Amino acid sequence: MRTPGIFIFGMVLGPCGWIMELVCTVAPAWRTINNINGESIDLVLQQGLWDICKTYSSSQNILCGQADTQYFSAQIITIARGLMLSSLILNLIGIGVASAGVRCWTEYPQWTVAGVGGVLIFISGVLTIIPVSWYTNIMTTIPAASSDVRVGYCLVLGFIGGILEVLGGLVMSIGLCQRCGRSKPADRTRINVVRSAQNPMPPPARRDTVPSVSSISSASSAPYYSKHTETDFYRARRQEDSRPVNAYKARPYDSDL
Numbered sequence: 329m330r331t332p333g334i335f336i337f338g339m340v341l342g343p344c345g346w347i348m349e350l351v352c353t354v355a356p357a358w359r360t361i362n363n364i365n366g367e368s369i370d371l372v373l374q375q376g377l378w379d380i381c382k383t384y385s386s387s388q389n390i391l392c393g394q395a396d397t398q399y400f401s402a403q404i405i406t407i408a409r410g411l412m413l414s415s416l417i418l419n420l421i422g423i424g425v426a427s428a429g430v431r432c433w434t435e436y437p438q439w440t441v442a443g444v445g446g447v448l449i450f451i452s453g454v455l456t457i458i459p460v461s462w463y464t465n466i467m468t469t470i471p472a473a474s475s476d477v478r479v480g481y482c483l484v485l486g487f488i489g490g491i492l493e494v495l496g497g498l499v500m501s502i503g504l505c506q507r508c509g510r511s512k513p514a515d516r517t518r519i520n521v522v523r524s525a526q527n528p529m530p531p532p533a534r535r536d537t538v539p540s541v542s543s544i545s546s547a548s549s550a551p552y553y554s555k556h557t558e559t560d561f562y563r564a565r566r567q568e569d570s571r572p573v574n575a576y577k578a579r580p581y582d583s584d585l
Contacts, residue, residue: 334499335430335442341496342426342449346419348489349456353412356381356392357480359467364474373473375399376482377409398471408459415455419493422448426500439503446500453493460486 356376364371370385373394380394399405426445429438460483468477 331430334502335437338446338496338500339426339430341492342423345453345489345492348485349416352482352486352489353377353416355482357482358463359480360478361472361474362476374480377405402470404463404466408463411455411459415452418448419452422452443501443504446497446503449493450497450501453490453497456486456490456493460490
């Protein structure tokens with residue numbers, strides 16, 4: 329049996345969203361700060377959930393491990409860390425459960441198990457979108473060394489990954505709705521057997537073969553065999569000879585009279 333399209337859709341979007349979510353969690357580019365007072369013009373400060381890096385556009389050097397106690401002490405950073413880690417773990421569990429339910433190596437998938445995996449992937453996407461949206465909303469209010477604060481690429485990856493997970497999990501969870509109105513193949517066979525026992529099929533109507541004209545003409549060319557034997561023929565001939573002869577017919581010369 330072919331794998332249902334909704335499972336293929338979910339099993340493709342789920343891992344893709346997880347990869348983008350992982351990059352969003354680890355990379356230090358949730359926001360960038362430019363034009364810092366007292367620093368070089370080409371200096372760009374990248375701030376993430378776990379690390380802060382200094383980059384120079386002229387030399388493309390990256391210096392990570394920068395300390396900023398005021399930034400990491402913000403409430404959004406602590407909450408975003410917990411939600412992103414929970415989302416990564418939950419997405420992995422959802423992909424594992426969905427893979428066991430899809431079962432591409434068997435004839436029929438387990439709709440309920442695959443649907444539960446889709447629900448877990450959907451929740452994982454929601455847990456990703458919440459901190460990313462919240463951080464984007466209050467990004468400029470978090471203490472920074474300059475007022476030139478811009479959106480980093482991690483937020484873009486977080487939005488895309490969360491949307492992919494939400495779509496993939498939502499489509500796979502439709503399997504729960506289809507499972508409610510779908511019976512197993514064994515149940516269908518059992519129902520058909522019961523119905524056939526209650527309403528047996530009538531015997532097929534007998535069809536008599538009528539010979540066609542061509543068959544009759546072909547049969548007439550065959551030699552005809554009578555049921556009477558040769559003895560019966562001579563017996564009938566003898567009886568005919570023993571009958572009395574009409575006198576008038578026996579004497580044709582009487583006509584001359």
